[in-house]
Amino acid sequence: MNEKQAAAEKSIEFIKDGMTLGLGTGSTVFFLVNKLAELIKLGLKVKCVSTSNRTRELAKSLGIEIIDLNKVESIDLTIDGADEVDPNLNAIKGGGGALLFEKIVAKASSQVIWIIDSSKYVKKLGKFPLPVEVIPFASNYLINKFVSSGYNPTKRKKGEQNYLTDSGNEIIDLHLNEIEDSIALEREIKLLPGVVEVGLFNNIANAVIIGKVNSTEIINRV
Numbered sequence: 340m341n342e343k344q345a346a347a348e349k350s351i352e353f354i355k356d357g358m359t360l361g362l363g364t365g366s367t368v369f370f371l372v373n374k375l376a377e378l379i380k381l382g383l384k385v386k387c388v389s390t391s392n393r394t395r396e397l398a399k400s401l402g403i404e405i406i407d408l409n410k411v412e413s414i415d416l417t418i419d420g421a422d423e424v425d426p427n428l429n430a431i432k433g434g435g436g437a438l439l440f441e442k443i444v445a446k447a448s449s450q451v452i453w454i455i456d457s458s459k460y461v462k463k464l465g466k467f468p469l470p471v472e473v474i475p476f477a478s479n480y481l482i483n484k485f486v487s488s489g490y491n492p493t494k495r496k497k498g499e500q501n502y503l504t505d506s507g508n509e510i511i512d513l514h515l516n517e518i519e520d521s522i523a524l525e526r527e528i529k530l531l532p533g534v535v536e537v538g539l540f541n542n543i544a545n546a547v548i549i550g551k552v553n554s555t556e557i558i559n560r561v
Contacts (some may be wrong), residue, residue, distance in 0.1 A: 340457070341550070342431075342456035342457055342458075342497075342550030343367040343370055343454075343456050343550055343551075343553065344550070344553060345551065345554070346367060346388030346425065346454040346456065346548045346549060346550030346551075346555055347358060347367055347368070347369075347370035347418075347454050348359050348370065348371075348374055348462055349376055349428060349454075349548050349550070349555040349557075350371060350418045350452055350454050350513060350548050351375065351378065352379075353416060353418075353450075353452060354375070354383070354387070354416065354418075354554075355415075355526070356384050357382055357385070358385050358386075358415040358416055359385070359388065359413070359414050359415050359418075359446070360385050360386070360387045360388070360414065360415065360416055360417070360418070360527045361387070361388050361390065361414045361419070361444040361445065361448050361451075361545065362375075362388070362389050362390065362394050362398060362404070362417075362418065362419075363386055363394070363417065363418060363419025363437075363441060363444075363541075364390050364391040364394050364417075364418055364419070364435045364437040364440075364441060365391050365434070366418035366420070366437045367420040367454050367455065367456070368394060368418070368419060368420050368441075368454070368480060369397070369415070369552075371418055371454065372394065372397050372398050372401065373401065374391075374451075375387075375403060376401035376402055376403055377400075378404060379403060384405050385402055385403075385404075385406060385411070386404050386405055386411070387405050387406070388405070388406060388407075388408050388411060388444055388522060389440075390415055390419065390437050390440040390441045390444050391435070391436075391437040391440060391441075391505055393419075393435075393503050394437075396407040396427055397470070400420050401438065406456050406507075407448065408443070408444065410507075411437065413447065413448075413449060414447050414448040414449065414475050414476070414527065415450065416448060416449065416450045416451075417443065417444055417448040417450070417451045417452070418451075418452050418453075418454060419432070419441055419444075419451070419452075419453055419454070420432075420435075420453065420455060421453045421455050421459060421540070421544075421547075422434040422459060422467040422538075423459055423461050423464050423465075423466065423467045424453060424455055424459055424460055424461070424544075424547050425461055425462065425463060425464050425543065426462070426517075427540070428453075428542075428543075428544045428546075428547055428558065428560050429464065429521050429522075429539070429540065429541045430453060430464070430505070430539075430540040430543075431464050431465075431467050431469055431470075431538050431539060432470075432538050432540050432542070433453075433469075433470030433472070433510070433538030434467065434468075435471070436505075436510060437504070437505065438470055438472055438506050438536050438537075438538040439472050439504065439506055439508070439535055440505065440534040441540075442536055442540065442543075443550040445540065446543070446554070447545050450545050451543055451545055452485075452494075452543045452545065452546050452547070452548060453544045453546075453547045453548070454547075454548045454549065454550070455547060455548070455549055456550045457549055457550065457551050459549075460520035460549050463517050463518065464517075464518045464521055464539075465515045465516050465517040465518035466516060466517070467556035468493075468512035468514050469512065469513040469515055469516075469518070469537070469538055469539065470495070470511075470512055470537075470538035471492075471493050471510065471511045471512075471513060471528060471534060471536075471537050471538065472506075472508045472509070472510055472534070472535040472536045472537075473508060473509055473510070473511055473533050473534055473535060474486060474508055474509075474533050474535060475507075475508065475509050477532065477533025477534075478494065478501075478509045478511065478531065479512060480527070480533060481493065481512075481531060481533050481534065482511060484531060485511065485513060487514065490513040490514075491515070492511045492514075493511070493512050493514065494509065494510075494511055494512075494535075495509070495510040495511070495512055497512075501531050503509065503534065506535070508535050518539075521539050521541055522539075522541050523537050524539060524543075525537050525539040525541055533561065534547075544560065545559065545560050546558065546559045546560065557558065
């Protein structure tokens with residue numbers, strides 16, 4: 340079993356019958372969704388809210404009930420992956436392009452657990468490019484702002500076209516190398532007109548499950 344699968348399958352222990360679950364996006368969540376489908380066939384009853392079209396299609400193909408966020412009062416537990424997580428359980432997310440829906444679902448949840456392999460647990464955030472979701476109208480303006488701030492921006496592409504999120508927005512990736520203050524940086528970027536969301540997830544996760552070669556480690560928010 341690889342580290343991603345180990346973390347995903349450990350997170351299943353936190354799912355209880357009757358829950359409304361938030362399902363994240365990405366390669367680690369793929370293992371979670373497949374295992375969850377097996378348990379549903381054995382009688383587990385849950386309803387799920389998806390954070391992306393990709394996760395929704397996978398879940399539905401496996402017989403998992405997906406409901407619209409607007410039709411639930413609250414989400415009991417969201418399980419999602421992350422691109423980097425630091426010891427304060429702050430994270431960079433959005434490598435898969437779903438950061439806007441991921442943050443909305445996480446904020447609507449009573450509990451949030453991130454599942455990662457050991458390479459994603461870092462001392463400081465920033466080596467992984469920071470995604471910023473922007474409206475297309477403002478993308479070149481924001482590229483120039485980020486250049487002048489020294490944030491080394493690149494516009495995310497899909498082939499030769501600009502990458503578009505499920506909401507029809509573009510993504511600018513910031514190559515920062517190291518982030519000194521993730522809370523201040525999130526606030527700064529969110530204040531720029533045209534920015535929809537930034538892939539800094541500060542003070543959101545209750546716990547992270549780290550998959551290791553022969554085990555898992557759970558780190559809870561202090």
